[in-house]
Amino acid sequence: MAWNEPGNNNQDPWGKKRPNNNNDLDDMIKKAGEKIGGIFGGGSGDGKKSDSSKPFIIIGLIVLVAFYVFKGFYTVKEAEKAVITRFGAYDRTVGPGLGWAPFLIDRVYKVDVNTQLKKEISGTILTKDKNIVDVDFTIVYRIDVPEDYLFNVNHQDKTIEQVAEAAIRQTVGQSLIDDVLKDNKTRIMDDTLVEMEKILEPYNMGVEIYEVNMTESKPPIDVRPAFDDVTSSISDKKRYVQEATAYQNDKLPKAEGQAARIINEAEAYKSQVVEKARGEVARFQQLLPEYELAPEVTRKRLYLETVERVLSSVSKVVIDTEGSSNLTYLPLDKIVNKNKSPKSNGGQNNE
Template sequence: MAWNEPGNKGKDPWGNKSGNDKGPPDLDEVFRNISKRFGGGKGNGSGPSFSSFSLVIVLGIAVAVWGLSGFYTVKEAEKGVELRFGKYVGEVEPGLQWKATFIDEVFPVNVNTVRSIPASGSMLTADENVVLVELDVQYRVVDAYNFLFSAVDANASLREATDSALRYVVGHNKMDDILTTGRDQIRRDTWAEVERIIEPYKLGIQIEDVNFLPARPPEEVKDAFDDAISAQEDEQRFIREAEAYARAIEPKARGQVQRMEQQANAYKEREILEAKGKIARFELLLPQYKAAPEVTRERLYLDSMQEVMKGTSKVLVDSKSSNNMMYLPLDKLMQNSQSDSKPRKVSSNSSLNSSSNTVSKNSMPTDSRPSRGERQGRN
């Protein structure tokens, strides 16, 4: 009861009357009363002093033990998450730290170690085939508080997200791509899909790498798929051989093209020059033709006939005076002339051949060229 309350009647808080105010009770008396209640304090006058001293020692030891129990160590690769009465206070850096026991809690989390979560299973591909796929996700903790308290179990959440992402990506790809050429693309697509799934959950982790292990078909059809893979490898080998052959042939073809272009240009230039030469020749011939048409016409005819007869071995001459056609075997005549120019032994056969050649020569007309009148008539 407070002093200023009505009805206190002059009593102090310790039960004394206002007339006998002796002040607060002595500590020895207080400890003596406590010791009596717990069955102690009977004896000489030194008992209460000893009991109070013992209690102080006990309290001091308790305080010291409580204070020493608050020291703890956070390892170099860890960060501590400190909670005070269950409320987040902050992160604790590595080293020797102190906390208030029964008040603060610290949960150390390794933030430097790269952790790994595997995922595997039989999955259905886009072309309705079943394939056995294995995946390994490597990650690291970047936010210790979110890793501990954002989800019930961050590792389990990441494992489920990886399995879901892997099934999604495999289900949108064909089996040939999964087994052979498309493995790297599937790995990158799975990585992106896992990050997309876990982003809203804020798990406090960062994915470092995704290892897509070699996929394989079910054991029941493994032999058939091995043959298919061998065929694909042969296909790639043939493609590389064809590319090598193309690289070897292409320079030669380009060289041939350039040579043909140069030959065509040379032919073009030659024809142009020859045409210009013919034009110049006819321009020079025109004044002469105007001055002496008959002589010029005769000369042109002779030049033309010489040019025509130069490439033939037989000549047929039609004579207007008779119905006979003269035949001039020029090839035989040339062969005989060449054989006559070479020395040879005299024999019966050679004498016969020479006599026959003489007869044939004598039987031929001396001048097989048409007369001037005939040429003019033809012109």
């Protein structure tokens, strides 16, 4: 008979009695049941052992509850907002301060809504007049609605970058090369910002675009020398225009002042001549009745007055004697001075 066949009284090949494993397992289950029953105040067994284990279980439960409560506290900084989800669904958005959310039930996402974020975009674009230009842009934006930013769009940074590239290509592609390089950079930056807002509107992404800056715009390196020559000639043109304008601003006021002075002098001379002529007319009108009464006398008197007025301003007189070829010279200045000298000397002698 084999040693493990029925009827061998549970003996091993050496005649010893084997332990009953089934009984050991039953004993272990029984003891565990007694301990569990003792924890909740029931069951049988050793009452002393059950009473001694209760404080440790209660302390453990208190520790677990305290840990659970402590784990739910969170702090939101001044520049942040907290987006809270409950079982994965959006629940609420809270501001800065201390808060509490049930651990493993609520989840807290902290979002910085105050800091301005920057995204740099570079690209090579074909302009409206079929020229190629390399441009560098900087996009400045801020998270405005944190729950929209977190849940409406995936890969937010990549989305901002793609929207900026699309807007830049739209605005630069509709501009001339001169506008992009120097003339209308401000207009292009403003149009790019408006275009980005228009593209982002359907997404409800929860971001606010502050500004769009074109940090650099330049032609491709292969044709850059030609563009530099054009730029240099344009700069020279502007310089010449500025110099001509400065010369104009210097000379024109002087010429206008000189012209105004000449006009004023002419007006004064005109007024003087007109008034003098009016005076002569008035004088002749006063003489007219006398002339009509005695024409010959009046004519002679006018002649003598005229000769007196003329000779009073000359120092030499030449007389042409009628019927003779000789000319008589009268040095009036010397005669006058000679006549004055004896009088002055006589006055001194009398003194």
